[in-house]
Amino acid sequence: MLNTVLKAGQVLDLFDKQNPxxxxxxxxxxxxxxxxxxxxLLASLAQIGLLRHGEGGRYRLGWKMLNFGQIVIDTTEFRVESRAVMEQLAAQYRETIHLAVLDDGVVVYADKLQGQQAVQVAVTGLGVRLSPHCSAVGKVLLSHQPWPWVREIMEKQGMPKFTDNTITDVDRFQEELLQVREQGFAYDLEEAVPDLCCVAAPIYDYDSEVVASLSMSxxxxxxxxxxxxxxxxxxxxCQKISRNLGYMEFISSYRKKAANK
Amino acid sequence: MLNTVLKAGQVLDLFDKQNPxxxxxxxxxxxxxxxxxxxxLLASLAQIGLLRHGEGGRYRLGWKMLNFGQIVIDTTEFRVESRAVMEQLAAQYRETIHLAVLDDGVVVYADKLQGQQAVQVAVTGLGVRLSPHCSAVGKVLLSHQPWPWVREIMEKQGMPKFTDNTITDVDRFQEELLQVREQGFAYDLEEAVPDLCCVAAPIYDYDSEVVASLSMSxxxxxxxxxxxxxxxxxxxxCQKISRNLGYMEFISSYRKKAANK
DNA sequence: TACCCCTGTTCAGTTATTCTGAACAATCCT
DNA sequence: AGGATTGTTCAGAATAACTGAACAGGGGTA
Known part of the structure; x- marks a missing residue:
């Protein structure tokens, strides 16, 4: 691991919405x-475009970040496939739809649609990172990961209590994940935000891997x-999106059998 | 300049929409x-989240890029101020509106709105980088930069000919920029794309600096x-946005006088 | 207007890192 | 099953990064 790059990463991580x-x-x-x-560090990051230094010599995130973010959006296959289905859902139910992935143990919103005002939608809240133990998408995504790994993540991140319904016990969480995996969907019953419920399901790719999760709030x-x-x-x-990604259920069950041999 | 960071930048620049x-x-x-x-390099960039390595050990841009891109969007003052005005314009004329900035000599789209379908809008083409000599926004932004610097940029980047109307002569371009600066707006008369015209004007901040340019195509x-x-x-x-950013014309003319002393 | 303090920036010697090329392991394709 | 890819590891050689003090430029204040 290159020490210099790691330091550069620490510098970049300082820049957030509160301290831009x-x-x-x-x-x-x-x-x-x-x-x-x-x-x-700052000067070098500015030279490669990840930062820019405007007035007063102070530094901000560079415009190239916008470019890279856009490339992520445009080249993520399941995101492209999800779009149409998400819009359909949003139009029908007029509720907020989230598309989320797992990144280094946290949930990241890869897309978001609101049923009401169509315009601001795709931009707000995109890329937001939050802990996975109190959201429907988080449960779905974690339920398809090996438990020891999940346990480690939970111990590292902690399981902060946001409402009375938030699951804060690790063993209780394991039971929940088992059930989620079994039944193929997850609820969030006011576990992150009071008065807000969600339901999420997994999206599979051609390789029968869970690559994302879609939820309605x-x-x-x-x-x-x-x-x-x-x-x-x-x-x-989710089934429709998975099918568009080349997922076929019978292959999945075939592979499960093969794996159990 | 840290050599390692520069190398990392070269690596990141490889990732684009065609080769993700x-x-x-x-x-x-x-x-x-x-x-x-x-x-x-790749492993280190993956560790700090700018890249991710999925299946087959191959690398892609990381989800953190989405996060950073979103922070850029949310914390750019003129972008926030521009939004409402742009939507108004888009609604009235039903034409495509662009908001652009200058970054290291190239034009970057900081926002984009389409009059027709409101939904896909804010996402498509955002962060795209293109040469400034053949767009209305490019002319506006460059017209407020010192000519020697602009000349250098033009010589470094070249002035590729996209249509019969594209300005490819440096001296001709200087005249054009002088006129644009004088009159306070710029046209693009089928200079980048056949059958497409644009008109753009400058957006000033509280410090009377041109921070962006808005155009209609x-x-x-x-x-x-x-x-x-x-x-x-x-x-x-543009005047409305500038005013919202704290720009006051009389201060501007006052400062010009002071600068000429 | 002049001072002071806090910025960001530069530089050269010391220190610690990155860089390299070959060997290893895992995977895909034939 | 074989061959030729791929990504990954490691230890010595080479080179870069790190440091802290000195410099320069602004902003605010007396």
Whole structure:
């Protein structure tokens, strides 16, 4: 591992929505490195376009980040395939639809659609990273990962309690994941945000790997009324996307048999 | 300048919409470096999340890029201010609206709206980088930069001919920029794409700096009919955005006088 | 207006890293 | 099953990064 690149990564990670602008001295004190080291890191990152230094010598994330982000969006196969199905769902139910993936143990929103105002949609909240233990998509994605790995992640990240329903016990979480995997969908019953429920299902690719998860978010009072219908719609949507990605169920079950031999 | 970071930048620049996936050996031969060097670069970039290595050990841009791109979008002041005005323009004229900035001598689309289908809009073509000599936004942005610097950029990048109207002569381009700066707007009369015309104007910030340019793109036959109206609409939109950013014209003229002393 | 303090930037010697090329392991294709 | 890819590892040789003090440029204040 190249030490210099790792340091550069630490520098980049400082830039977030709350602190989009950093000076050399600030970075130096924050990372506890000499001013000159911070300077060469920032200057080099600016030279390759990942940062830019505008007025006052302060640094911001560069426009190339926009470019790279867009490439991610445009070249992710399941994202392209999901789009049409997501729009259909959003149009029919007028609820918020999320498409999420697992990245280094956290849930990342790869796409988002709102039923109401169509315009702002695809941009807001995209790329947001959050802990997976309290969301339907997180449960779905983790349920298809080996438990020891999941356990390690949970211990490393912790399982913060956001509402009374948040699962904070590791063993309880394992049971939940087993059930999710078994039944092929997951609920989030006000576990992350009060009064907000979600239902999510897995998206498989041609290799029968779970590559993403799609969810619909619904206010609790409305969710209770038609839980089954929402669930069915999400599951059918995921099946349709999976099929478009080349997933075939019978091959999957065949491979499971082969693996168990 | 940190050599390692520069190398990392070269690696990242390989990833584009046409080649979103690279292996170690491919990178090594492409950049003419030993396989092991390519490996440590890719592995390190993957560790900090800028890349990810999925199936087959091949590497792709990481999900963190989406995150960073989104931060750029959400924390760019003029972009936030422009949004409402752009939507208004798009709704009224039903034509494509672009918001562009200058980054290292090239034009970058910071936002894009289409009048017709509202949904796909904000995502398509965002972050795209193109040469500035054949677009209205490019002319506007360059017209507010010192000519020697612009000349250098033009000589480095070249001025490729896309249509019969493309300006390919440097001296001719200088005249054009002088006029654009003087009149406060720029046309693109089928200079980049046949049958496509644009009109663009500058967006000033509180410091009287040109930070971006907004343009409207219209099919040539329609553009000829109402050139003046389109021009007026774009200029008024830019003035409104500039004012929201704290730009005040009288301060600008005051500073010009002070600078000329 | 002049001062002071805090910026970002540069530089050269010391230190620690990266770079390299060959050997290994795993995978795909024939 | 074989051959030729691929990605990965390792230890010595070469080179880069790290440091801390000195420099320069602004912004604010007295």
């Amino acid at each position: 602008e950093w000076g050399v001295s600030e970075v130096a004190t924050e990372l506890d490195i000499p001013k000159s080291s911070a300077h060469s 619904i206010p609790a009072y409305r969710f209770e009324r038609a839980k089954k219908e929402y669930r069915g719609a999400v599951i059918r949507a | 996936e690279w292996g170690v050996s491919e990178v090594a031969t492409e950049l003419d470096i030993p396989k092991s060097s390519a490996h440590s 219209i099919p040539a036959y329609r553009f000829e009919r109402a050139k003046k109206e389109y021009r007026g609409a774009v200029i008024r939109a």
